[in-house]
Amino acid sequence: xxxxxxxxxxxxxxxxxxxxxxxxxxxxxxxIARKHLDVDLDGVIALDTAWRAxxxxxxxxxxxxxxxxxxxxxxxxxxxxxxxxxxEMKAVSAEVKAKEEGLKSLEEKWHxxxxxxxxxxxPTVPDGxxxxxxRVHATHGSPDAxxxxxxxxxxxxxxxxxxxxxxxxxxxxxxFPFLIGDGARLSRALLQFFLEExxxxxxxxxxxxxxxxxxxxxxxxxxxxxxxxMYETTPDRLYAVPTAExxxxxxxxxxxxxxxxxxxxxxxxxxxxRREAGSYGKDVRGLNRVHQFDKVELLxxxxxxxxxxxxxKLRTDAExxxxxxxxxxxxxxMCGGDLGFAQAKKYDLEVWAAGQKRWLEVxxxxxxxxxxxxxxxxxxxxxxxxxxxxxxxxxGSGLAVxxxxxxxxxxxxxxxxxxxxxxxxxxxxxxxxxxxx
RNA sequence: GGAGAGGUGGCAGAGUGGUCGAAUGCGCGCGCUUGGAAAGCGCGUAUACCGCAAGGUAUCGGGGGUUCGAAUCCCCCCCUCUCCGCCA
Numbered sequence: 001x002x003x004x005x006x007x008x009x010x011x012x013x014x015x016x017x018x019x020x021x022x023x024x025x026x027x028x029x030x031x032i033a034r035k036h037l038d039v040d041l042d043g044v045i046a047l048d049t050a051w052r053a054x055x056x057x058x059x060x061x062x063x064x065x066x067x068x069x070x071x072x073x074x075x076x077x078x079x080x081x082x083x084x085x086x087x088e089m090k091a092v093s094a095e096v097k098a099k100e101e102g103l104k105s106l107e108e109k110w111h112x113x114x115x116x117x118x119x120x121x122x123p124t125v126p127d128g129x130x131x132x133x134x135r136v137h138a139t140h141g142s143p144d145a146x147x148x149x150x151x152x153x154x155x156x157x158x159x160x161x162x163x164x165x166x167x168x169x170x171x172x173x174x175x176f177p178f179l180i181g182d183g184a185r186l187s188r189a190l191l192q193f194f195l196e197e198x199x200x201x202x203x204x205x206x207x208x209x210x211x212x213x214x215x216x217x218x219x220x221x222x223x224x225x226x227x228x229x230m231y232e233t234t235p236d237r238l239y240a241v242p243t244a245e246x247x248x249x250x251x252x253x254x255x256x257x258x259x260x261x262x263x264x265x266x267x268x269x270x271x272x273x274r275r276e277a278g279s280y281g282k283d284v285r286g287l288n289r290v291h292q293f294d295k296v297e298l299l300x301x302x303x304x305x306x307x308x309x310x311x312x313k314l315r316t317d318a319e320x321x322x323x324x325x326x327x328x329x330x331x332x333x334m335c336g337g338d339l340g341f342a343q344a345k346k347y348d349l350e351v352w353a354a355g356q357k358r359w360l361e362v363x364x365x366x367x368x369x370x371x372x373x374x375x376x377x378x379x380x381x382x383x384x385x386x387x388x389x390x391x392x393x394x395x396g397s398g399l400a401v402x403x404x405x406x407x408x409x410x411x412x413x414x415x416x417x418x419x420x421x422x423x424x425x426x427x428x429x430x431x432x433x434x435x436x437x
Numbered sequence: 438g439g440a441g442a443g444g445u446g447g448c449a450g451a452g453u454g455g456u457c458g459a460a461u462g463c464g465c466g467c468g469c470u471u472g473g474a475a476a477g478c479g480c481g482u483a484u485a486c487c488g489c490a491a492g493g494u495a496u497c498g499g500g501g502g503u504u505c506g507a508a509u510c511c512c513c514c515c516c517u518c519u520c521c522g523c524c525a
Contacts, residue, residue: 018486058494059486059494060493060494069455072456074456
């Protein structure tokens with residue numbers, strides 16, 4: 001039930017273009033430096049060279065086999081010439097077998113090594129190593145404008161009536177809260193609002209499977225690097241999706257689209273499941289970090305020439321949601337060190353949570369250029385040449401529900417203990433106020 | 438879950454051990470023909486990798502095996518369809 005994995009990703013699909021490594025290793029070296037990664041580039045290059053040399057040897061031998069095969073077809077079976085040829089080719093066959101074994105193991109090493117090479121950051125990505133060095137690209141609304149009654153959402157009187165962590169922990173485990181009454185209703189209203197806005201912005205709504213197989217998780221990079229971060233099912237070895245990005249991106253895996261079809265815009269709501277292994281600390285309180293949460297994801301498959309325009313539009317589409325919700329937020333342009341392995345450029349949207357007095361990430365809008373597309377083999381046919389070329393993929397949250405919900409509760413808490421909802425949400429929620437009892 | 442039938446190029450569909458990257462048809466592209474079109478005729482029409490190039494190699498659902506040689510034989514897996522069972 002593992003869909004011929006792990007054979008799948010070895011079919012020549014790696015993330016960075018091997019040609020780039022050969023023709024411009026300096027570019028790759030610079031990218032590694034800008035992302036502050038520790039990669040043995042020289043080792044990768046050595047493996048690549050060795051692999052190519054051995055491949056040439058094996059192919060030459062196979063060529064001999066093929067030629068002999070051709071000759072033997074013309075010979076009389078069982079004739080002395082034929083039998084001599086068989087003897088001769090037995091030796092070649094043994095040699096091919098031995099070398100192929102070496103090639104296979106070398107190829108695996110080569111592939112693993114190639115997977116350590118990160119995507120190249122875009123020139124507009126600022127230098128920097130830590131999150132503190134991300135550039136504040138824009139700020140909208142003022143944190144000071146939030147309610148003077150603001151409290152961290154978990155301290156709001158009656159919060160437990162809307163979001164029940166203890167019972168969630170009893171039933172499932174820590175980080176799996178129940179949403180009840182207005183909590184559940186507000187969450188649903190937000191989802192509905194996000195989806196409707198996504199559709200209005202031109203994204204086609206999709207409801208994808210929320211379990212994926214290993215091949216899909218590999219194509220989008222969850223495997224093998226983040227294996228421990230996903231929930232895995234037994235006995236079918238399916239993975240609960242950490243984001244809709246995974247099933248959505250894989251929709252076109254191993255396909256060639258028509259150039260006219262680009263860009264393809266899609267949005268999807270899914271619950272998202274994350275083990276969050278190893279992330280403890282004070283930022284995990286309340287809804288800030290949970291193992292299951294609802295999110296609408298925005299996805300784009302675009303022509304390479306358009307991907308940076310599309311990134312700006314994607315960011316704008318996500319921002320619009322926060323504006324309509326009248327939440328103060330800021331846009332961060334991620335620096336090289338905080339960019340992420342697969343991204344060429346990334347904006348984070350952070351909403352102001354007035355009770356906690358801190359910014360919460362609610363969206364991350366990224367251009368992967370051809371990095372994901374290469375691994376997932378998603379291409380389009382260039383009309384002028386008839387040849388396939390990799391698409392560029394982008395994605396961004398639009399948006400993650402729990403933190404938005406938290407910010408709404410904190411920022412709009414009134415003296416009477418109720419929360420007043422922004423006008424845009426009222427049609428979806430059905431009332432103007434959230435009550436905690 | 439049980440039983441059976443299948444998975445070959447954009448599609449349909451041949452091919453049961455060798456000269457098969459794969460007949461034929463459709464579709465598509467270019468050209469001829471035509472006042473123009475249809476028909477007809479001719480040519481072309483997968484992807485990836487290696488190579489400066491010439492060229493080579495791989496791929497017939499996936500993986501493994503037998504063999505000098507596998508689309509073709511053997512084993513395992515996946516998927517689709519039909520019937521039965523079960524079920525929201």
